[in-house]
Amino acid sequence: MNSLTRTSATRSHKSAGSDGSAAAIRRPRLTGITWLVWRQHRAGSWTLLAITAVCVAWLVYQRADLTNQLSAHGWPLASSDKWLSGVHVQRFQLVSLGFGFVSIVLGVFVGAPLLAGDLESGTAKLVASQSVTPSRWLATKLGINALVVVVCTGALSVAFGRWWGPVKYEPTVLGWSDGSAFDNTGPVPVALALFTVVSGAAIGMLLRRTLISMVVTFGLAVVVQLVWHLQRLHLGHVxxxxxxxxxxxxxxxxxxxxxxxxxxxxxxxxxxxxxxxxxxxxxxxxxxxxxxxxxxxxxxxxxxxQMSGMQWFGASVLFALTAAATVFIFVRGRKRIV
Known part of the structure; x- marks a missing residue:
């Protein structure tokens, strides 16, 4: 009887173990350094994702409202002088102006403290004393935060582009060659944000102080915006x-x-x-x-x-610069991370 009981219990335990293993397989969880980095940055990441979700929902609503207004004035068959009265030009200009600061904000508040905060607080030294290699720690830190940045800026780019799409050929709304449209659609927002974030992380690694890294990153982001503004029209074929x-x-x-x-x-x-x-x-x-x-x-x-080609050409240059900054972070991080 005891043998049967033990056998039954063993079978129940194995069955439960199998169910638990299956559940674990069905529900993958973050472990190790990935879990640690996500837990460290999850508040900021969830905040960015939530703000992005709200902005995207608002832009989707604005596009639906715009198409209704345009259709009521005869768009797209009527001439633009008839349906332009249904377009809120100032709304486009204000939103595009606000989106123009996204890369600067991400560089200052995400990129600059990314490594500088851990170096200043001693967290990097603690990580270096464990079995995790510096390269893996850097790859996880940069990878998770870069993924969040790409998702947020990519979603905003698509949503803004769809909103602007019906009036794309009307320069009185937004000129396609201006930063208000060119820098907020296609791959450009993603490229600008990634470059400023990774550059901010590199600056933080060099300066090892959060506040001063944020100030320097802000200055770099402003310079990048100015240079980009001056060189934008040179990306095309005249x-x-x-x-x-x-x-x-x-x-x-x-x-x-x-x-x-x-x-x-x-x-x-x-x-x-x-x-x-x-x-x-x-x-x-x-x-x-x-x-x-x-x-x-x-x-x-x-x-x-030529707008799309110009955007991808300019974005490829920024992606190359981002890759160079990433290589610098890994090379220096392997030599001197603490």
Missing amino acids: VTITTHHGISGDVFPRLPASAVELDRSMISGSGQSYGWGTCAHEASEKVCAQKYDLVGWSVDYLPIS
Whole structure:
């Protein structure tokens, strides 16, 4: 009887163990250094994810409201002067302005304290005394936080792009070549945020103090934004259109819809270019044309069809810089992490 009882109990225990193992397989959990890093940063990560979810939901609602307003005014069949009254231009501008600070905020409050906080508090020294290698610790810290940053910025980029999509070709709402649209759609928000976050982490590793790292990261993020603003239009391939029907206003070349004009000049019969203000001090347009043998116009522009290519080209440069900063963190971290 006791043998049967023991056998039954053993079988029950094995059955329970099997059920427990199956449940464990069905419900994977974080363990080791991954669990430790997630627990350390989960408050900030959940906050970012929650804010992103609210912003995305609001943008989805705004797109639905926009399409309803546009449809009520005859969009997309009617001309833009009829349905533009249903567009809240200031709302687009304010939201795009706010999103422009996302990469700076993430770099300062996520990237800069990421390693500097552990180095300053001594947590890094504690981790180094365990069986976890510095490379694995750095990979986990950067990987988890980078994943959260990519998810948040990627979701905002998609949601903002869908909201802006119906009025994309109307420059009076948002110019596609301006930072308000170019930097908030496609891969650009993700690339800018990743670069500032990883750069902030590298700065924190070097300075080893949280507050000063945040200040320096802020300065770097602002410089990155300025450089990006100055170089944005250089990411595209300039298209030139010329005419040979005179220089009067009625024969000025027509550019494609939403094209961004970069430069214009007048050309002579010999092919020499003259600035568009050449005739400003001449007696008349006809006299000027005869004096310089002007036969037409030359206009440099960027079509909106290049927007996606320009974004991916610029993002690839930022991704390469992010990879370089990551390599620097690992190389220095393996040599001197504490």
